[in-house]
Amino acid sequence: DTTLAYLHQLACEDPMTGLASLAHVRSRLSELYRGELRLATRVRDTHALVVAELPQDRHVDPTDQRAKHVLTRAMRLSSLGDAARTVFAGTETIGKLGPERIVVVVERDDRLGQRVALLRRMARTLQGGGESARVWIEGLPGTDATAALLLDELARS
Secondary structure, X not given: OHHHHHHHHOOOEOOOOOOEOHHHHHHHHHHHXXXXXXXXXXXXXXXXXXXXXXXXXXOOOOOOOOHHHHHHHXXXXXXXXXXXXXXXXXXOXXXXXXXXXXXXXXXXXXXXXXXXXXXXXXXXXXXXXXXXXXXXXXXXXXXXXXXXXXXXXXXXX
């Protein structure tokens, strides 16, 4: 019973940042592509990815993996995720692509550019006057398998 209780409480979120796991983002995209079978619309026309990446810390040696540095980066990534949740406050999936990137699965609409610009402005205030996070729109490919490859590439970079 204790083991089952533990397993039932597991979430698809990263415990440190509260962002959805890469596997959850991948599942969400697969759901969208499966929906193409019922609908006359294409996912690449109706949805996109918004990607945000923290800037490199200029004052920290990139080979230095001390716990303090890792925790600081996680907190900054969590703050960036909170900003994304503020801008994309609907049913969008917001996930962690890696230690320095987040991704938002969004519907394309006439306000998408404005919302991305707002996220850029909010990300600038999070950096404390330093270099701001890079934020861009990534189009989705035509197939689910290619979308998986795209996510893998975004997580690696």
